[in-house]
Amino acid sequence: xxxxxxxxxxxxxxxxxxxxxxxxxxxxxxxxxxxxxxxxxxxxxxxxxxxxxxxxxxxxxxxxxxxxxxxxxxxxxxxxxxxxxxxxxxxxxxxxxxxxxxxxxxxxxxxxxxxxxxxxxxxxxxxxxxxxxxxxxxxxxxxxxxxxxxxxxxxxxxxxxxxxxxxxxxxxxxxxxxxxxxxxxxxxxxxxxxxxxxxxxxxxxxxxxxxxxxxxxxxxxxxxxxxxxxxxxxxxxxxxxxxxxxxxxxxxxxxxxxxxxxxxxxxxxxxxxxxxxxxxxxxxxxxxxxxxxxxxxxxxxxxxxxxxxxxxxxxxxxxxxxxxxxxxxxxxxxxxxxxxxxxxxxxxxxxxxxxx
Numbered sequence: 001x002x003x004x005x006x007x008x009x010x011x012x013x014x015x016x017x018x019x020x021x022x023x024x025x026x027x028x029x030x031x032x033x034x035x036x037x038x039x040x041x042x043x044x045x046x047x048x049x050x051x052x053x054x055x056x057x058x059x060x061x062x063x064x065x066x067x068x069x070x071x072x073x074x075x076x077x078x079x080x081x082x083x084x085x086x087x088x089x090x091x092x093x094x095x096x097x098x099x100x101x102x103x104x105x106x107x108x109x110x111x112x113x114x115x116x117x118x119x120x121x122x123x124x125x126x127x128x129x130x131x132x133x134x135x136x137x138x139x140x141x142x143x144x145x146x147x148x149x150x151x152x153x154x155x156x157x158x159x160x161x162x163x164x165x166x167x168x169x170x171x172x173x174x175x176x177x178x179x180x181x182x183x184x185x186x187x188x189x190x191x192x193x194x195x196x197x198x199x200x201x202x203x204x205x206x207x208x209x210x211x212x213x214x215x216x217x218x219x220x221x222x223x224x225x226x227x228x229x230x231x232x233x234x235x236x237x238x239x240x241x242x243x244x245x246x247x248x249x250x251x252x253x254x255x256x257x258x259x260x261x262x263x264x265x266x267x268x269x270x271x272x273x274x275x276x277x278x279x280x281x282x283x284x285x286x287x288x289x290x291x292x293x294x295x296x297x298x299x300x301x302x303x304x305x306x307x308x309x310x311x312x313x314x315x316x317x318x319x320x321x322x323x324x325x326x327x328x329x330x331x332x333x334x335x336x337x338x339x340x341x342x343x344x345x346x347x348x349x350x351x352x353x354x355x356x
Contacts, residue, residue: 016324020251020280020348023324024052028246033276035173036253037263041284041328043070044335045253046172048345051338054091058167062086062094066174069096076337083164088338093166245277252278254316255285256309261316268320281323283316285330288354327352 023029032053034046043064050062061083064071071094072079075086079094086092242248250271254260264281271278287306316325328344329352335344 016279016322018324018326018351020049020052020282020324020326023049023249023251023280024056024349026246029168029249031241031248032168032170033173033248033250034170034253035250036175036267037260038175040253040255040260041282042066042253043074043172044341044344045251045282045284045328045348046170047071047074047341048348049251050092050170051089051342051345052348053168053170054089058091059165060092061164061166061169062092062172063169064094064096064172066172068174071096071172074336074341086338089342243275248277249280250276250278251280251282253282253284256283256312256316258312261312265319279323280326281316281320282326282328282348283313284328286313286327286352287330288352329354 023032032049034042034049036042043066046062050060054060062071064079069079075089075094077084077087077094079096081096081098083093083095086094252264252267254264268278268281287302287309289306313327326348328347331344333340335341
């Protein structure tokens, strides 16, 4: 009886609004990930989301985590690894993350953590560590665990972003497979840390023996443990934020075609497994028929494509009835530059209506 009553209540719930207005008006939101299959308009959508949030008076940082960055092309302005304000868009800045540089910085920091202290005694375990290369232990651990390099760079980037003075950070992510690896970061890092601690435990006696033979000095095992525990704490913080639906959400972007729908459903399912909130799906490149258009489409190819899109739009409506399903029109011109993006972005807030 309880289940039936619950179902009856659910049936009475109004349909979700076909806009992202609820997302834009959220007060607690800190991170917005935008992702999907390659070529479906992720960058255009993430730029539009950033512009609408900034229009609400929020300080927004738009970060590209895709190795093939497109933010500079989208806005017609050069961006790099330092946050840069977008010309003509108050409150919005962009950053194109350099994962390779982040990985190298993380490795250098790990190696430096075990290096000799120039101001310390010339002899002792510190100099032994430096001369024997034992200061690279954490860097070696990072290299030995699959996916840990990438995860570390992502943690480092998120730490940088969290320290900046922004209300919301919008992530323009890489295609689905890469994005899922990043969102699996807490699990990847947890396994990596377990392997790292096991390796530390095995090497602990050797390092302790070396310290005793060389006359004492800083405890290399304690230093290594402290470094690993710091990484572990960072991972815990990232996981807490990623799985908090008030502070973090994911916007899926797709087009009304089979492969895109397939990847979107796969993405939604994986996000659920990782406990990442997802309540918004943006469908780009929708071909609309004018309200007073003739019964016969003058373009046979357009008519055929519209019929194909219609089938997949129906499936999306059924699959994502509990989502905000936003249908964005196919544009006649490229959406590039602040003005064009602002014009496109308005349909994320107000359902698109085709011209007569």
